[in-house]
Amino acid sequence: MPFLAAVILFALTYILLLVFPKYRVYIALVSAIIFVFWSKMGVGELIGAIDFNVLMMIAGTMGIVVLFIDSKMPQLLADILISKAPNAKWAIVFLAFFAGVVSAFVDNVATVLMVAPVALAISKKQNFSPVLPIIAIAVSSNLQGAATLVGDTTSILLGNYANMDFLDFFVFKGRVGIFFVVEIGALLATLLLLFLFRKQTQKLEIQERTIVTDYFPSVLMILVVVLLIAASFIPNKPAITNGIICMGLMIIGIIYNLIKTKNIKMFVKVLKEIDYFTLLLLAALFVIIKGISKAGVIDRLAKAFMNIGGNNLFVMYTIIIFMSVLLSAFIDNIPYVATMLPVVKHISLLMGGQPYVLYFGLLIGATLGGNLTPIGASANIAGIGILRKEGYEVKAKDFFKIGIPFSLTAVLAGYVLIWLFWGI
Secondary structure, eight states, X not given: OOHHHHHHHHHHHHHHHHHXXXXXXXXXXXXXXXXXXXXXXXXXXXXXXXXXXXXXXXHHHHHHHXXXXXXXXXXXXXXXXXXXXXXXXXXXXXXXXXXXXXXXXXXXXXXXXXXXXXXXXXXXXXXXXXXXXXXXXXXXXXXXXXXSXXXXXXXXXXXXXXXXXXXXXXXXXXXXXXXXHXXXXXXXXXXXXXXXXXXXXXXXXXXXXXXXXXXXXXXXXXXXHHHHHHHTTOTTOOTTHHHHHHHHHHHHHXXXXXXXXXXXXXHHHHHHHSOHHHHHHHHHHHHHHHHHHHTTHHHHHHHHHHHHHTTOHHHHHHHHHHHHHXXXXXXXXXXXXXXXXXXXXXXXXXXXXXXXXXXXXXXXXXXXXXGGSTTSSHHHHHHHHHHHHTTOOOOHHHHHHHHHHHHXXXXXXXXXXXXXXXXX
């Protein structure tokens, strides 16, 4: 495929993804098909381009999350947190931090759907607007999605591309992992939330705790973490090991539910709740990236970055992290990260160094940039959708009150810490 044709098709694909977000899956699939035929990609090459481990991990985790939410365990945990809060301010901040902790292991949108109703209930009882509390929950869930291998699709993409296992997000090559960078950022951002909600000092009424009747989905969530950690110690394991773990546990959960309830309602619900559009989008993006790589686009993009940043690692790191923040405020971070990972790898090869400081900068910037705008992350859109159903119209300035200071606090913390741990 000619270089210029690949660049035009790739640029057109991204423009259309941005302009028509509802049709992004179809746009990506059409673009991928064109790349396959125009670049004469063989069947083996096509299959090799698609990262099935990533797709299986995401699908399996999504299914387990459906079972976990249905068990009402997240609501019980939220109830316990609220019972410990002395007033509304602390309850809001507890919920936001709780959403962040949960989203380190559960999809961000699912986390918002779990926690936001609790914030709504508190606001109704105490007669204050739920707009800012739910925005806080949404941006907090986005932040900690980068903390672990299973916390966000972008983390799964990075982990697989950089050959990182679950434990590598905590300690990697003898250095502090990205988990602790994210948590320090989360702690600073939580202190900021305490200041922003300082006027919400109403006392809370004691609520009845949610009753959990099935703890098996919670066991499955724990097993996801435990087995991914165990798999970290297996040398030369198959490339789809993590995907098999997540899919296998989801299947076990479905079978257990079928035996227990003797009906297929939950099985059908799990199948419906899996986000097939995201899976198809990712599969198409893998093929598109293979196509532009064959055409030499990745190589030239890396060289263009080199021309801007020179051979200075700190300058390159700064460009990547803040460019990622700005772009992710307006475009979906999944296609952005999927595209930039091979570019970052190529940049590091040209510079003759390790790519990890640039990888981590890319992940932090792309994950947190979505918190700058209401449309920058799916969790933000989900939170605003919940508020709209309740009759609250969220203005951009309302979102910016939380999103901008929260993002800047977390990004700057990550920017400094990643460089201290990995750049020096």
